[in-house]
């Protein structure tokens with residue numbers, strides 16, 4: 001997601017500094033700086049945050065896995081981003097949360113917090129940290145509960161959850177730059193799917209108007225999932 005976002009924003013001449021613990025797959029576009037650093041290292045994270053006007057925090061473990069890994073990369077990682085932001089006075093942070101924070105809800109009901117995995121618990125915690133820092137420091141935080149980021153929908157539940165790459169760029173850029181009145185905002189990140197399970201609360205505040213919809217990709221079959229989190233909700237906890 002970060003690779004595509006950076007490529008899209010770079011075409012508009014927006015200056016960017018990318019961070020990842022792994023080397024970049026390809027040479028970054030012109031005007032884009034790449035910093036190889038690990039979010040578990042607070043000093044390196046703070047150094048990378050210097051002089052930045054907004055951080056889109058996407059890095060972390062993105063699949064279910066051992067709880068200790070979630071604590072290290074996703075919870076401590078989010079804490080270090082927010083602490084770096086406080087120290088470097090970065091005014092805005094976008095946190096990549098996940099629809100899995102509400103993944104244990106039945107697909108035909110409302111969606112209160114109900115994380116479906118250790119991964120989702122790490123995202124709930126990152127949202128909570130974002131809320132805390134937004135209220136106790138000067139940073140504004142937008143938590144985006146991303147649906148299913150794919151080039152196109154590939155399974156029935158994507159009729160509700162799909163987020164297209166160009167909509168992701170529009171949403172994340174708005175979340176990073178749009179003037180906001182309050183300190184903290186949570187939004188769901190999907191395309192304009194007619195069958196979405198989640199409210200569009202916050203989209204207007206961000207000026208987010210999706211260009212795509214899973215409705216443009218008919219024929220993916222009947223929904224088999226019991227829970228919003230799909231397989232994440234059905235799988236056993238890792239040991």
Ligand SMILES: NC(=O)c1ccc[n+]([C@@H]2O[C@H](COP(=O)([O-])OP(=O)(O)OC[C@H]3O[C@@H](n4cnc5c(N)ncnc54)[C@H](O)[C@@H]3O)[C@@H](O)[C@H]2O)c1
Pocket residue numbers: 001002019020021022037038039040057058059060061062072073077096097098099145146147148149150
């Ligand atoms: N792809 C989706 O459908 C989806 C859905 C919901 C939420 N999200 C969230 O969006 C974000 C981006 O997802 P993605 O699919 O692009 O993930 P990805 O796995 O492609 O990219 C994550 C990147 O984070 C880096 N990383 C991991 N731990 C790190 C650390 N400690 N320090 C520095 N870098 C580290 C990895 O090297 C990797 O390049 C993630 O936070 C993910 O949880 C994605």
